[in-house]
Amino acid sequence: MCFLHAYLKYAILRHPYSETKEQHSETNMTDLNGRQEAVRNAIASLKDKPGALLPILHSVQDTIGYIPADSIPDIARALNLSRAEVHGVISFYHYFRDTPPGKHTLHVCRAESCQAMGSKQLESHIKNRLGIDYHETTADGKFSLEPVYCLGLCARSPSLQIDDAVYGRVTEERFDAIVNELEASL
Amino acid sequence: MSITVYVPNDSCAVAMGADQVAAAISEQARNRGLEIDIVRNGSRGLYWLEPMIEVATPAGRVAYGPVQKNDVEGLFEADFLNGGAHALHLGLTEEMDYFKRQQRLTFARVGITDPISLDDYIKHDGYRGLKNALAMNSADIVKHVTDSGLRGRGGAAFPTGIKWNTVLNTPADQKYIICNADEGDSGTFSDRMIMEGDPFVLVEGMTIAGLGVGATQGYIYLRVEYPHAEKMLNAAIAAAYEAGYLGDNILGSGHAFHLEVRIGAGAYVCGEETSLMESLEGKRGLVRFKPPLPAISGLFGKPTVVNNVISLASVPIILDKGGDYYRDFGMGRSRGTLPIQLSGNIKRPGLVESAFGLTLRELLYDFGGGSASGRPIRAVQVGGPLGSYMPESQFDTPLDYEAFSAIWAVLGHGGIVAFDDTVNIAEMARYSMEFCAIESCGKCTPCRIGSTRGTEVMDAIIKGDNLNKNIPLLRDLCDTLLNGSLCALGGMTPYPVLSALNHFPEDFGAQDKANAA
Ligand SMILES: Cc1cc2nc3c(=O)[nH]c(=O)nc-3n(C[C@H](O)[C@H](O)[C@H](O)COP(=O)(O)O)c2cc1C
Ligand code: SF4
Numbered sequence: 256m257c258f259l260h261a262y263l264k265y266a267i268l269r270h271p272y273s274e275t276k277e278q279h280s281e282t283n284m285t286d287l288n289g290r291q292e293a294v295r296n297a298i299a300s301l302k303d304k305p306g307a308l309l310p311i312l313h314s315v316q317d318t319i320g321y322i323p324a325d326s327i328p329d330i331a332r333a334l335n336l337s338r339a340e341v342h343g344v345i346s347f348y349h350y351f352r353d354t355p356p357g358k359h360t361l362h363v364c365r366a367e368s369c370q371a372m373g374s375k376q377l378e379s380h381i382k383n384r385l386g387i388d389y390h391e392t393t394a395d396g397k398f399s400l401e402p403v404y405c406l407g408l409c410a411r412s413p414s415l416q417i418d419d420a421v422y423g424r425v426t427e428e429r430f431d432a433i434v435n436e437l438e439a440s441l
Numbered sequence: 442m443s444i445t446v447y448v449p450n451d452s453c454a455v456a457m458g459a460d461q462v463a464a465a466i467s468e469q470a471r472n473r474g475l476e477i478d479i480v481r482n483g484s485r486g487l488y489w490l491e492p493m494i495e496v497a498t499p500a501g502r503v504a505y506g507p508v509q510k511n512d513v514e515g516l517f518e519a520d521f522l523n524g525g526a527h528a529l530h531l532g533l534t535e536e537m538d539y540f541k542r543q544q545r546l547t548f549a550r551v552g553i554t555d556p557i558s559l560d561d562y563i564k565h566d567g568y569r570g571l572k573n574a575l576a577m578n579s580a581d582i583v584k585h586v587t588d589s590g591l592r593g594r595g596g597a598a599f600p601t602g603i604k605w606n607t608v609l610n611t612p613a614d615q616k617y618i619i620c621n622a623d624e625g626d627s628g629t630f631s632d633r634m635i636m637e638g639d640p641f642v643l644v645e646g647m648t649i650a651g652l653g654v655g656a657t658q659g660y661i662y663l664r665v666e667y668p669h670a671e672k673m674l675n676a677a678i679a680a681a682y683e684a685g686y687l688g689d690n691i692l693g694s695g696h697a698f699h700l701e702v703r704i705g706a707g708a709y710v711c712g713e714e715t716s717l718m719e720s721l722e723g724k725r726g727l728v729r730f731k732p733p734l735p736a737i738s739g740l741f742g743k744p745t746v747v748n749n750v751i752s753l754a755s756v757p758i759i760l761d762k763g764g765d766y767y768r769d770f771g772m773g774r775s776r777g778t779l780p781i782q783l784s785g786n787i788k789r790p791g792l793v794e795s796a797f798g799l800t801l802r803e804l805l806y807d808f809g810g811g812s813a814s815g816r817p818i819r820a821v822q823v824g825g826p827l828g829s830y831m832p833e834s835q836f837d838t839p840l841d842y843e844a845f846s847a848i849w850a851v852l853g854h855g856g857i858v859a860f861d862d863t864v865n866i867a868e869m870a871r872y873s874m875e876f877c878a879i880e881s882c883g884k885c886t887p888c889r890i891g892s893t894r895g896t897e898v899m900d901a902i903i904k905g906d907n908l909n910k911n912i913p914l915l916r917d918l919c920d921t922l923l924n925g926s927l928c929a930l931g932g933m934t935p936y937p938v939l940s941a942l943n944h945f946p947e948d949f950g951a952q953d954k955a956n957a958a
């Protein structure tokens with residue numbers, strides 16, 4: 256039963272016409288093809304490494320932004336693991352996500368040094384400004400918000416990371432300026 | 442001859458605008474037809490002055506900071522390229538008190554060299570340790586490390602030489618060196634500074650470890666939160682392969698050592714060495730039962746050295762100058778130097794590498810300059826999220842593993858986070874429980890369930906509910922965690938919680954007192 260259920264889900268997800276209503280547009284088809292290609296490439300180039308699962312998952316998330324459910328069977332097969340094992344690994348690690356992130360991902364440090372410098376107030380300001388809580392994405396798909404437990408920038412607390420860029424001594428004003436600029440560029 | 446300007450590429454300097462400053466400097470120089478060389482160095486560790494730029498002058502390197510991009514034009518006007526006077530002028534870097542009072546052994550090159558230039562590394566005494574090691578047999582390499590008295594800087598302070606000796610004496614067809622670069626402890630950043638500011642020293646340390654125990658493969662398990670360190674490490678590794686310092690035949694010696702960076706995925710528990718190995722093997726990071734020790738059966742079941750970044754980065758100088766040289770620093774059974782990281786509510790946060798023995802007070806006030814807010818420092822948490830909260834009455838404790846354990850505190854990875862008197866320590870204790878609940882690997886019940894229960898009990902205590910029942914309940918829970926957990930995540934969460942309760946009881950009944958009043 257389990258196998259059948261998962262397989263059907265897999266087949267449905269993999270079939271470009273049956274995926275969902277958005278699936279009519281050509282861009283989405285390309286997206287799906289691109290996704291499958293990214294997964295295939297990650298598997299082909301990394302599967303022979305000892306302990307290949309994390310490198311493969313990173314590669315998939317780096318290129319696609321998340322780890323789509325329909326990539327799990329391929330990864331499992333390539334590494335001779337069960338799908339449950341692959342799923343278990345994805346869900347164990349905070350960094351891996353199984354849903355698409357917003358255009359920009361914000362990581363806000365919640366740890367002690369940042370708390371000593373007022374990160375809790377900053378945190379509520381950020382949540383208010385974006386209108387979302389941790390692990391959520393804004394309705395317009397622009398921002399995802401994630402907590403992080405120290406960025407190693409403690410000497411310039413409070414700190415946050417937006418995509419690859421890091422910021423120290425973040426004030427509410429500075430945060431608004433950064434976000435306004437990002438919104439303007441979207 | 443063109444003048445050299447140093448603009449740190451350390452991610453904390455970058456977080457304060459160093460990239461924009463570097464771009465502005467190169468643009469101004471171009472507009473003015475001046476020839477300059479910009480070197481993107483590591484950070485000197487005086488973070489309140491970052492971005493701190495330096496200019497090489499005949500008298501030595503002159504520093505300016507904190508520099509923002511809008512300051513750059515003025516700096517050119519003030520002839521900073523010749524060390525000219527300016528409001529941000531700090532004088533000769535080496536003469537700055539914060540820097541001058543340190544003893545930099547492991548951090549000897551950080552902030553000074555171009556981190557990814559192998560030539561620069563070698564010019565500044567790099568790879569001398571490896572050359573010595575190549576002329577020794579394995580047992581002598583390990584003996585130097587044992588003689589140095591080096592104890593693991595990742596937290597547990599286990600003697601590195603003894604660990605290496607076990608791996609050396611365990612015969613196997615394959616052995617591994619793992620560098621634990623998960624640096625999950627909040628308030629710590631020394632591993633990051635080494636990897637970004639002098640990655641070759643870690644590569645060299647791991648290579649020596651490989652020769653010492655007979656391992657030919659190394660992995661650096663790096664936290665995903667450090668993408669910049671990843672780039673620097675990979676650049677250094679590529680350069681080391683290119684020049685024959687890594688590979689099948691290191692410097693023609695016939696010895697092989699290979700090195701690869703692997704990226705974690707945001708799990709604090711994967712800094713625990715057995716969880717880390719599970720993760721490297723591609724599994725969930727569940728902590729393993731010990732024994733077997735990793736030194737006997739570790740990664741893929743093979744004998745494995747797992748050491749922290751700072752432990753491994755301290756090995757080159759030990760092999761260069763000898764175990765005795767290193768051992769002559771320090772106090773008691775804490776030998777050598779400790780890179781201390783000052784952060785939180787502190788005026789001059791940064792990296793202080795010094796022999797063991799400085800007191801917290803010296804660090805917080807002489808180096809740190811007191812709180813950033815100007816209010817009294819009420820508490821410090823030392824040793825990361827599993828470290829105790831310490832009150833003012835303990836600030837004369839010297840930095841020494843034994844002195845700390847004697848008062849139920851831990852030095853750990855050397856992070857010191859300061860809090861002023863606006864902190865609510867009960868809230869911090871609640872956070873410790875919450876953190877344990879979020880990060881628990883789930884293998885054992887006390888930690889998995891206890892931490893969630895602990896968060897609820899702390900919520901009740903903060904509300905002032907039934908303190909006569911809930912405080913003993915909290916102590917009970919901590920007792921269970923202390924005695925019943927498989928690893929130190931559950932086993933040490935009571936350190937911050939109970940130290941908070943014992944040293945700051947007034948925060949655990951504030952509501953109650955207010956009600957009574
Ligand atoms: C929950 C937990 C997290 C840990 N995180 C780290 C870490 O981030 N970095 C580290 O070097 N050691 C960490 N350790 C300690 C390691 O288990 C291990 O003792 C250390 O890597 C050994 O290296 P050393 O002897 O050089 O210190 C952690 C331990 C626990 C229990
Ligand atoms: S104490 Fe916590 S983190 Fe450690 S093994 Fe037990 S459940 Fe896992």
Ligand code: FES
Nearest residue numbers: 256257258260261
């Ligand atoms: S049938 Fe097995 S999960 Fe649905």
Ligand code: FES
Nearest residue numbers: 364366369406409
């Ligand atoms: S505690 Fe926030 S960056 Fe370290």
